[in-house]
Each structure stands twice: as C-alpha cells, then as structure tokens.
Amino acid sequence: MELLKKLKVLIADDEYAICDALTDILKKNPVTEVVSVCHDGDEALENIKVFNPDLVFLDIRMPGMTGLELANTLKEWEEPPIIVFVTAFDDYAIQAFEADAIDYVLKPFDANDIEKVIRKIKKLFSKRFNIDLAEKLSMQPPQPNQFPLQFCFYQGDKTHIVHYQDIQFAYAENREVFVQTIDGEKYTCKLILQELEDKLDPNQFFRCHRSYIVNMFYAKEISPGFNRGYLLTMKGTKNVEIPVSRAMITKLSRYICF
Structure with missing residues (x-):
C-alpha cells in the first residue's frame, strides 16, 4: 500500500497574521506542506499555476480578484485544487459551496479547526491521495446498526x-x-x-x-x-x-x- 503523499497547500489571505498562523498549524501537520503564501487573488492565481497545489485556503475578501471569483475560475479547470474558505464573514457560505469549496472555516480558527478540515479531505479524497481506505474497511467486521429503527x-x-x-x-x-x-x-x-x-x-x-x-x-x-x-x-x-x-x-x- 502506498503511503499518503503530502498535500501541497497554497494560502491566500491579505491578513499577514492569519497567513502566519495558518502556516504554523499546517507545518505541524505531517501530511501538509505549504508551498506558497499570497496576499491577493491575482497573485494567488499565478502561484496556483506555478505550484499546482492540491489544496488552497482562500480568504473571501482580498484585493484584486476576490476569493469567490478565484474559486469560480478554478472550478472550470479540468483538475482544480481543493478549495477551503477561511473568512471572518459567515454570510457567504452558500456562495462558497456553489463555488465547489469543500469547507468553510470561520476566523478566528484554531489548530483543531484546521485538523478537522484535513481529516475531511483525507476521507473524501483518499484515492486521489493514495490512501487505500477500501482495503482497511474490508478487513473490519460488519457493524450492527447502532441507531434504533x-x-x-x-x-x-x-x-x-x-x-x-x-x-x-x-x-x-x-x-x-x-x-x-x-x-x-x-x-x-x-x-x-x-x-x-x-x-x-x-x-x-x-x-x-x-x-x-x-x-x-x-x-x-x-x-x-x-x-x-x-x-x-x-x-x-x-x-x-x-x-x-x-x-x-x-x-x-x-x-x-x-
């Protein structure tokens, strides 16, 4: 069985403190590697083309191209990166998921919030990132229904x-x-x-x-x-x-x- 490869991560946020905090959290996670940090949407698009990240953390409101505009551009690609929005605004959730974002994290966040996102991505994209979950599951005995009918x-x-x-x-x-x-x-x-x-x-x-x-x-x-x-x-x-x-x-x- 192949081991999980590291997820290449790009961060795009015009708040430097947020970028630093998110970078520190992701550096401590054994399956993530931060390949680029950007502070506006136009720079992020160019760096996504260069670094081809697996995962992009996007702020909603940024100078130049907004996070939503960037996500809607990326979803037209044949193999777009996974998008997670990190924002202080909780009223963009519907637009975010219409842009095919996999998750929506509200500021202020902590390491546990980001870890939940990474676990969700590993579960949903196991084949893409070389995790043979099907084999592991097939080795487990069937579980009885734990919820009353x-x-x-x-x-x-x-x-x-x-x-x-x-x-x-x-x-x-x-x-x-x-x-x-x-x-x-x-x-x-x-x-x-x-x-x-x-x-x-x-x-x-x-x-x-x-x-x-x-x-x-x-x-x-x-x-x-x-x-x-x-x-x-x-x-x-x-x-x-x-x-x-x-x-x-x-x-x-x-x-x-x-």
Whole structure:
C-alpha cells in the first residue's frame, strides 16, 4: 500500500497574521506542506499555476480578484485544487459551496479547526491521495446498526411506535420535546433533544438549530432567514419552515451539494 503523499497547500489571505498562523498549524501537520503564501487573488492565481497545489485556503475578501471569483475560475479547470474558505464573514457560505469549496472555516480558527478540515479531505479524497481506505474497511467486521429503527412517541395516554424514516423534524419548546411526522402528526417525546439527536443517524438527521433536528431527506427548499441565518422548507403533508442558525450554516454541505 502506498503511503499518503503530502498535500501541497497554497494560502491566500491579505491578513499577514492569519497567513502566519495558518502556516504554523499546517507545518505541524505531517501530511501538509505549504508551498506558497499570497496576499491577493491575482497573485494567488499565478502561484496556483506555478505550484499546482492540491489544496488552497482562500480568504473571501482580498484585493484584486476576490476569493469567490478565484474559486469560480478554478472550478472550470479540468483538475482544480481543493478549495477551503477561511473568512471572518459567515454570510457567504452558500456562495462558497456553489463555488465547489469543500469547507468553510470561520476566523478566528484554531489548530483543531484546521485538523478537522484535513481529516475531511483525507476521507473524501483518499484515492486521489493514495490512501487505500477500501482495503482497511474490508478487513473490519460488519457493524450492527447502532441507531434504533423505531421510537415510542406519545399523544395523550397513547403510545405510538414511529419508524425513524417517518420523522419530519423534532424540536424543543418550553422544556418539552415534540416530534412531527411526515403525515403531519405531532407527538411528545420523553427524551431531551440531545438524547434524541444521539439516537438518530447523523447522516440523515441534522441539528440545524439548538432547538431543532430535521430529517434532511425531506428538505425541499432553502432561503434566507432572520439574522443572517437560513430557512429550510420541509416537504410533507404540512410544509414547514425550520430555522438554520448561522453557526450551523457551514455544516449544510454535508447534506446538500451546492
């Protein structure tokens, strides 16, 4: 099996302190190598042509070509580098993922934030970077389903058994947790919202707000919402708009390809 090659990284940000901090973090990571640091979009484009990096960390707002403009230029290439935006602005997430960015890191960041990005890239691009994950996975015994298929929810003195696929969303209100199903029925739940979240498959259920968990299988539309957040319209017998908090916007890319 081939060893993981080092990821060649280019950093583009007009804040010198940010570039220094990011460079220091990446130098300590055994799988990353910083090949160029740039301070405007035009310089970054030229250096990308020269150094052919695997990964580019881009600021959104830079002199000359902006980070978004540069990313949209790069995505037209036959083999573009992986793009990660590092920015102080949390209201560009949708545009960032439309530009095919793989992640969106908010300033101020720390080493753990950047390490999560690198782990995500290694997982998603294992073949490109010579990691034979398939072989490793094939050696592991099959794992039992760790998430319950059905739940007991309540209406008055009646206990209803509900399949997890029928859950449209769950929410907390006045210290109670409620569940609405795809057919519009509303139930109470004896679990607190965090306990319910832990029992739902995170590949399908998204804690989009501190008070809401949604079944992303039923997500229908996304639109701007209050306080620079977004609203998810959930399809079902009753279409419902669910808030997505600003803090959770960047995690939408796990469920929606923008």
